Amino acid sequence: MTGRERQDRRAAIAFVAPAVVVLAALTAGPALWIFWLSLRERLPVFGVDRLTGFGHYAFLATDARFWSAFRVTIIFTIASVALELVLGLGVALALRGQRVGRRSALSLLLLAWALPGVVTARVFEWLYYPAGGFVNVILGTPLNWLGSPTLALPALIVADVWRTMPFVALFCYARLLTIPAAVYEAAAVDGASRSATFRFVTLPLLGPVLLVTLLFRTLDALRAFDLMFVLTGGGPAGMTETLTVYAYRSLFQTLRLGFGSAIGVVVFLLVMLVAAAYLRVLRRQDATA
Amino acid sequence: MRRRPLAADVAVLALLTLYAVPFLWQLLTSFKPEAELLRVPPLWPSRLTLEHYGVVFAQSAMPRALANSLAVGVLTTLLGCALGVPAAYAMATLRVPGAGALMLGIVASTAFPQIATVSPLYLVMRGLGLRDTWAALVLADASFALPFVIWLMTRFMREIPRELSEAAALDGAGRWLTLLKIHLPLTAPGLASVALLTFLFAWNEFLFAFTFTATEASRTVPVALALFPGVFEVPWGDIAAASILASVPPVLIVVLLQRWLVRGLLAGSLTE
Numbered sequence: 001m002t003g004r005e006r007q008d009r010r011a012a013i014a015f016v017a018p019a020v021v022v023l024a025a026l027t028a029g030p031a032l033w034i035f036w037l038s039l040r041e042r043l044p045v046f047g048v049d050r051l052t053g054f055g056h057y058a059f060l061a062t063d064a065r066f067w068s069a070f071r072v073t074i075i076f077t078i079a080s081v082a083l084e085l086v087l088g089l090g091v092a093l094a095l096r097g098q099r100v101g102r103r104s105a106l107s108l109l110l111l112a113w114a115l116p117g118v119v120t121a122r123v124f125e126w127l128y129y130p131a132g133g134f135v136n137v138i139l140g141t142p143l144n145w146l147g148s149p150t151l152a153l154p155a156l157i158v159a160d161v162w163r164t165m166p167f168v169a170l171f172c173y174a175r176l177l178t179i180p181a182a183v184y185e186a187a188a189v190d191g192a193s194r195s196a197t198f199r200f201v202t203l204p205l206l207g208p209v210l211l212v213t214l215l216f217r218t219l220d221a222l223r224a225f226d227l228m229f230v231l232t233g234g235g236p237a238g239m240t241e242t243l244t245v246y247a248y249r250s251l252f253q254t255l256r257l258g259f260g261s262a263i264g265v266v267v268f269l270l271v272m273l274v275a276a277a278y279l280r281v282l283r284r285q286d287a288t289a
Numbered sequence: 290m291r292r293r294p295l296a297a298d299v300a301v302l303a304l305l306t307l308y309a310v311p312f313l314w315q316l317l318t319s320f321k322p323e324a325e326l327l328r329v330p331p332l333w334p335s336r337l338t339l340e341h342y343g344v345v346f347a348q349s350a351m352p353r354a355l356a357n358s359l360a361v362g363v364l365t366t367l368l369g370c371a372l373g374v375p376a377a378y379a380m381a382t383l384r385v386p387g388a389g390a391l392m393l394g395i396v397a398s399t400a401f402p403q404i405a406t407v408s409p410l411y412l413v414m415r416g417l418g419l420r421d422t423w424a425a426l427v428l429a430d431a432s433f434a435l436p437f438v439i440w441l442m443t444r445f446m447r448e449i450p451r452e453l454s455e456a457a458a459l460d461g462a463g464r465w466l467t468l469l470k471i472h473l474p475l476t477a478p479g480l481a482s483v484a485l486l487t488f489l490f491a492w493n494e495f496l497f498a499f500t501f502t503a504t505e506a507s508r509t510v511p512v513a514l515a516l517f518p519g520v521f522e523v524p525w526g527d528i529a530a531a532s533i534l535a536s537v538p539p540v541l542i543v544v545l546l547q548r549w550l551v552r553g554l555l556a557g558s559l560t561e
Contacts, residue, residue: 005384008383008384009384009386011379011383011464012379012383012384012385012386013385013386015375015376015378015379015383015385015464016375016376016379016380016385016391018372018375018376019372019373019375019376019435019439020376020391022372022431022435023394023395023398023432023435023436025413026406026410026428026429026431026432026435027398027401027406027432027436028394028398029409030405030406030408030409030410030413030432031398031401031405031406033409033412034405034406034408034409037408037409091305094301094304095301097292097293097297097298098298098301099292099298100295100298100299100302101298101302103547104302105301105302105305106543106547106551107543107544107547108302108305108306108308108309109305109308110543110547110550110551111309111312111539111540111543112308112309112311112312114489114539114540114542114543114550115312115493115536115539116492116493116495116510116511116514116535116536116539117493117495117511118495118511118512118514118515118535119315119511119514119532119535119536121515122315122514122517122528122529122531122532123311123312123314123315123532124311126314126315126318126525126528126529127311127314129525131327132326132327132328132329134314134329137329137330137332162308162311167554170551170554170555171555174551174555219400222402223402223403223404225403225404225495225496226495226496226511229495229515230495230515243404244402244404247404248404248407248496251407251408251411252411252500257408257412260408261408264402264404264405264407264408265405267402267404267405268401268402268405271400271401271402271405272397272400274400275397275400278400279393279396279397282396
């Protein structure tokens with residue numbers, strides 16, 4: 001290494017160091033620490049702090065509430081992401097040819113995405129209100145949407161789709177705009193029908209974007225918290241309690257830091273599994289771009 | 290492609306307006322007289338009133354929460370950029386030891402679920418005596434703001450031709466000067482997008498804010514809205530008014546700063 005290279009290296013480290021130190025303290029540190037916490041019984045109120053090994057995990061394996069939360073999380077994620085992708089793709093296709101009021105269209109679309117999750121929760125709580133709420137008035141139904149064990153989860157999913165679909169639509173729309181008109185002209189010259197053009201031209205070109213969005217939205221849905229915590233609080237009877245809500249309640253309402261952390265670790269592992277796939281896809285696309 | 294008729298454009302706008310109805314209904318509710326809130330139909334009230342906003346401003350924790358959120362949002366953005374931009378500059382232009390692994394860690398950390406980091410961070414904040422302060426929220430929010438800034442700014446700075454920094458170096462400019470005079474101005478639009486999104490994420494953040502705050506002194510808007518009190522029955526009109534106030538920055542960003550918002554969003558998860 002020459003003196004100049006050594007100097008370069010030192011400068012690089014100086015530029016990166018503050019950010020790396022802060023990140024290590026705020027992300028990498030806590031990510032490791034939570035594994036350690038999950039191996040302990042820690043009840044701050046009673047001054048208890050001792051090692052239990054994998055005791056919490058052994059308990060979770062047979063905990064009906066945990067498996068219910070696991071099921072709710074998976075149903076919520078799959079239903080929400082599937083609906084978002086289909087609707088988002090539809091909106092993107094509808095927007096593609098838009099010439100008038102494009103900015104307004106995007107404003108109306110992105111509004112739902114940009115709001116705080118708590119606002120969305122409050123908005124839907126009011127829409128779903130049984131006596132005189134907008135949904136029942138429009139549908140002419142007398143339903144208690146958030147209080148019914150069968151309706152609460154679908155109602156929650158609708159609220160989540162409402163706020164996240166615009167993200168999918170924006171990505172698909174942006175990709176659609178980059179497809180050259182010549183591609184479609186060629187398809188038209190070949191006599192391709194509308195549906196054939198969509199299936200054999202548009203969809204394959206959108207494929208990579210859809211895959212990235214699918215993975216990103218999946219990991220985001222797995223870690224979602226604010227909407228369900230405020231809208232239903234996990235109720236009724238735990239029908240909308242996701243792993244994140246169960247973890248939060250254990251951590252800060254029953255104040256079992258070790259046990260709650262074990263559930264947090266499960267969420268962490270689920271999310272990182274999807275994140276690993278997401279990173280692989282991003283890298284592959286970067287390499288071919 | 291064939292140009293479509295104007296009617297189709299209008300239809301799409303109408304449908305998207307319908308899509309925004311949940312929010313528009315909240316907006317209308319916030320201006321409805323108390324007595325007419327649950328008397329629907331008719332959907333449109335007999336008159337519009339500011340009484341709910343009066344209640345929210347005079348009797349709720351919202352005014353203080355708005356100030357807290359503004360401060361936390363701005364400080365998080367500043368901290369994220371102050372630490373993240375130099376790091377991004379080094380990642381993009383200098384030979385950082387272990388750059389590949391570092392970048393992987395940074396991108397991976399944007400995926401960390403908050404529910405997994407909240408318990409250790411809670412112990413850190415308690416240990417540092419930072420509970421119920423802006424500092425706790427700014428630090429906690431930096432855990433997602435900083436990786437986001439570094440990731441995006443590195444991408445933007447990589448696009449600047451090497452010759453420019455080399456020319457600057459020949460002119461005797463040091464690295465800081467190169468960053469300030471060449472990389473920062475050339476990535477200014479990107480930085481604006483990144484800062485805007487960072488502010489928006491911090492403004493909307495709920496889990497950390499709910500956990501690390503205890504009183505009005507530091508409660509942010511989402512927390513105040515989640516805890517909005519009702520004495521005998523739910524004050525839907527007041528909650529609607531508070532929701533609208535909580536939505537002002539996001540709405541302004543979507544309507545007035547849309548170009549920057551969209552650019553940041555697309556750069557964040559897409560490869561060109």
